Amino acid sequence: GESVGLHLPTLSVQEGDNSIINCAYSNSASDYFIWYKQESGKGPQFIIDIRSNMDKRQGQRVTVLLNKTVKHLSLQIAATQPGDSAVYFCAEFLFSGGYQKVTFGTGTKLQVIP
Amino acid sequence: KAGVTQTPRYLIKTRGQQVTLSCSPISGHRSVSWYQQTPGQGLQFLFEYFSETQRNKGNFPGRFSGRQFSNSRSEMNVSTLELGDSALYLCASSRGGQETQYFGPGTRLLVL
Numbered sequence: 001g002e003s004v005g006l007h008l009p010t011l012s013v014q015e016g017d018n019s020i021i022n023c024a025y026s027n028s029a030s031d032y033f034i035w036y037k038q039e040s041g042k043g044p045q046f047i048i049d050i051r052s053n054m055d056k057r058q059g060q061r062v063t064v065l066l067n068k069t070v071k072h073l074s075l076q077i078a079a080t081q082p083g084d085s086a087v088y089f090c091a092e093f094l095f096s097g098g099y100q101k102v103t104f105g106t107g108t109k110l111q112v113i114p
Numbered sequence: 115k116a117g118v119t120q121t122p123r124y125l126i127k128t129r130g131q132q133v134t135l136s137c138s139p140i141s142g143h144r145s146v147s148w149y150q151q152t153p154g155q156g157l158q159f160l161f162e163y164f165s166e167t168q169r170n171k172g173n174f175p176g177r178f179s180g181r182q183f184s185n186s187r188s189e190m191n192v193s194t195l196e197l198g199d200s201a202l203y204l205c206a207s208s209r210g211g212q213e214t215q216y217f218g219p220g221t222r223l224l225v226l
Contacts, residue, residue, distance in 0.1 A: 034214060034215070036217075042219055042220075043118075043120075043204050043217035043218050043219045043220045044157075044204070044206075044217045045217070046214055046215075046216060046217075049214055089156075089157070091157075100162065100170060101159075101170070102147075102159055102215075103159075104156055104157040104158075105156075106156045107156065
């Protein structure tokens with residue numbers, strides 16, 4: 001669980017600044033999207049979700065934007081804190097006939113500089 | 115409410131052996147999905163169980179199998195272990211519909 005990929009893209013952000021993490025998804029028919037945070041040695045932790053009929057959803061310090069035209073998802077973290085340092089990845093879900101197909105992005109490593 | 119639990123947390127096996135991993139979902143969740151996470155491949159879907167039936171399956175060989183019990187607890191079995199099976203195995207539970215999946219901490223398997 002320390003990293004999703006050996007060569008993850010890394011985003012370094014100063015503490016207090018805003019972070020934007022991007023994800024390109026593959027299937028234009030995907031119904032549902034989740035952003036997960038994975039800290040070293042832990043399982044992925046749900047952050048925020050969005051359904052395909054929405055283009056923006058806000059949580060506490062986090063906002064997810066969905067652009068279906070270009071199949072792009074972004075996660076914005078306001079006032080980034082050292083505890084936000086982790087690997088972030090998106091997941092897209094396609095529900096069809098009682099089945100679900102889920103595809104995960106490779107992840108982005110967020111490093112917060114104190 | 116307790117989260118998803120997985121046992122054991124760490125495991126070392128040798129090639130050719132078999133292994134069984136266990137996952138207890140969040141109370142009330144009927145769907146359990148299993149994933150393999152490796153540095154090279156990222157998170158890959160293995161299979162999903164719902165009400166004791168395999169409802170969905172990823173693209174893994176038949177050495178990987180699973181089952182779900184009436185209390186929704188699930189086990190995953192890997193037979194004839196290969197070095198490449200070394201990974202973090204994660205399970206996630208949900209109520210079963212189009213709902214958020216919650217992950218457990220994972221079982222880290224090392225095959226020597």
